[in-house]
Amino acid sequence: MEMTNRSQHYPSILHVEFGSLSDYMEENETNSTTGERDSLDCLQIRIPQELFLALGLISLVENILVVLAIIKNRNLHSPMYYFICCLAVSDMLVSVSNVVETIFMLLNDHGLMDVHPGMLRHLDNIIDMMICSSVVSSLSFLCTIAADRYITIFYALRYHSIMTTQRAVTIIVVVWLASITSSILFIVYHTDNAVIVCLVTFFCTTLVFNAVLYLHMFILAHVHSRRIVAFHKSRRQSTSMKGAMTLTILLGVFIICWGPFFLHLILILTCPTSPFCNCFFRNFNLFLILIICNSLIDPLIYAYRSQELRKTLQELVLCSWCLGA
Template sequence: MLHLKSEIALCILPLSIQATYWNNLENSHHSGGCYEQLFVSPEVFVILGIVSLMENILVIAAISRNKNLHSPMYFFICSLAVADMLVSVSNGFETVVITLFNTTDKNTQHIIVNVDNILDSVICSSLLASICSLLSIAVDRYFTIFYALQYHNIITVRRAVVIISCIWTACSISGVLFIIYYDSAVVIICLISIIFTMLALMASLYVHMFMLARLHIKRIAVLPGTNSVRQVTNMKGAITLTILLGVFVACWSPFFLHLIFYVSCPRNPYCVCFMSHFNIYLILIMCNSVIDPLIYALRSQELRKTFKEMMCCYCMGGIWDFSSSY
């Protein structure tokens, strides 16, 4: 959301949620210490945005070029990479806009507010798309483990593409609506409820998955014509996505708490103190976009191999010939 680097930035962006936040600071009659908005250099946002952009583009390119990665799970990962990229790039670009166009000119203020609303819509839409992509991956892993023999009939590439299209359409519409009505507590509560409902659903799915997975693998391994190695691979994929979910929760939880405190206790000194670290929470969100591609690379041998070949081909000046090797 909006990066509040200075009180001038707050004045030129009155529609931001954070404007109300600083009013609460003034009304609380506290000054200094914990209640001052923590400053983070704009260069940090820009660097994280660039790193995330490069990493996630590499993931998307690897999945698109390697036909061995043209499976539903990797398409869902590609969707997650797009969401991560949009979140980090939007945050970085927003910082640049606010830093470069710090002015009291009313026309410029109006333009910046409109740009901010667009970027916030992108961020909100990408957040919802990230959660939906994680949920899709969880469902995909569930079917690979418990319905291994019927998996390819249930989860096809075509259905995965349709699901991804529906996810981005619904999330884009929702993101725009949430930003348009951002000043309504009901809308924020609705957003938080959707997020926590989906996270709870994923958590319950993973708990059920890991409680029964080992027993199910042992049973299916003794059946004729089955491949126990594939089951182990599917289990590894489930563990990978559990790590992704854990990183997502760790990086986004402070921001979710910020929204909850903004709605429930905006004048409470402890809540105000927590909300004063808003820029740190934005950094954590961008770190999530940087960490995810590293998890893909560390956990997927095929993806890691593709990364290496792409980098070698790029260094040799033949990146466009890479696809012919697959």
């Protein structure tokens, strides 16, 4: 049984078996945006497939532009922007999986495609693996960026010897290998509740790690800045704190957008048959929209908080417009 059922023809993201939930999710189609109440007096928000497709495409274009901007501008070739680039790639995984799945659904709904069930299962496995990889890699890179900002603020004079390009690349490779490996294991053992426990535990652990790191940064940064009297070093301190603030915003948006999804997982473990929980489960498509919105909002945060990145993005958009004209 799939966790989500965005149409009655296709399984969806993170297909985990939940037994008794099938009766409640079977009718969770997305053919209108109106809210409906069922026999349990549950308000169910129905979302059209076209909205999933539109948001997915916009998010995909935005994150591709971020990656291209970081590659193009040599001033952005630093460990922090390498990590931000990887975070954009993680968001792209969500966008690509959403676009592919939605296109298959729309083609099937309009009678333009008749796909063999076996192929659907393989497609579902690939989509689920991409989503799992995105979750793990996004959380990991948020932690990595937080650690990078921490080193920049409290070990400013030793930063370039601590966070070398070689070490940054090694961290990136390790994170992606761990993300892909864990996503494969999650798909193979998707019938085991341990998968959900691992995801929720990882989510909570990374949040605590980031919260402790940011709290320490913001409490002690002011004290630390008093010890740095040279103008260029003070400027570096200000830039570092701006980077820390940017990542704080990113983390806050991530919690808001992914929080309902992880709450869904927690409720599956704690109250799968409760009427209240079942009402919550029926709006899972709304939580998927929030996840896609996270991938859409992140590039806007990069552009707003970084003048250098914003300038490069503007150049890319203008070049694309001129070539198109």
